[in-house]
Amino acid sequence: MLQRLKYGLQRFMMGRNGSDTLGWVALVLGMVFVLLASVPRLAWMSGLAFLCLAYSIFRMYSRNVAKRREENLRFTGLFRRLKARLTDRQHRYFACPQCGQTVRVPRGKGMIKIRCPKCRTQFEKKS
Ligand SMILES: [Zn+2]
Known part of the structure; x- marks a missing residue:
């Protein structure tokens, strides 16, 4: 039963983007916004949380793998350059x-x- 579920999920994810760095960052950011939104004055952040989580899910199930891969590469490249700039003395x-x-x-x-x-x-x- 569990084996069949696993197989079904694998088949469902075939040809889809799955998780990547940008997807993970969006997911974690979304969860941070969910936590922050529990503070009464920051309740408006639930909108941001929804956007981040929706974007993360969209990336994971997207069938346009080439486009998603390019976005992820651009994102990780930007992040690497930013890190180099901040740590380069x-x-x-x-x-x-x-x-x-x-x-x-x-x-x-x-x-x-x-x-x-x-x-x-x-x-x-x-x-
Ligand atoms: Zn110039």
């Missing part, structure tokens, strides 16, 4: 004033001229 990060490209320069060199590798615009920043 050897470099400073600036956005190019012309094109917005992120430029990484060594820290502690005083005022320096930076040339954007993408659009070649030069700008000065204190590193």
Whole structure:
């Protein structure tokens, strides 16, 4: 009986996205909002909780695996870059004033001229 249930579930999930990092983050965020919404003044957060949980479920059962995988990759990439920026003590990060490209320069060199590798615009920043 349990075996048949397991088999049925496996067959149901075939060709669907299943759980991934973005789905998990949405799920955990949704549960945090559920807890916060139990505080009377924060009851409005139940709406956010619903959105997060619905999004997580949507991702899990989605059949458009390629699209979901691309979203997940974009999300994990963003997260990795953010983490690198927050933990990197050897470099400073600036956005190019012309094109917005992120430029990484060594820290502690005083005022320096930076040339954007993408659009070649030069700008000065204190590193
Ligand atoms: Zn630029």
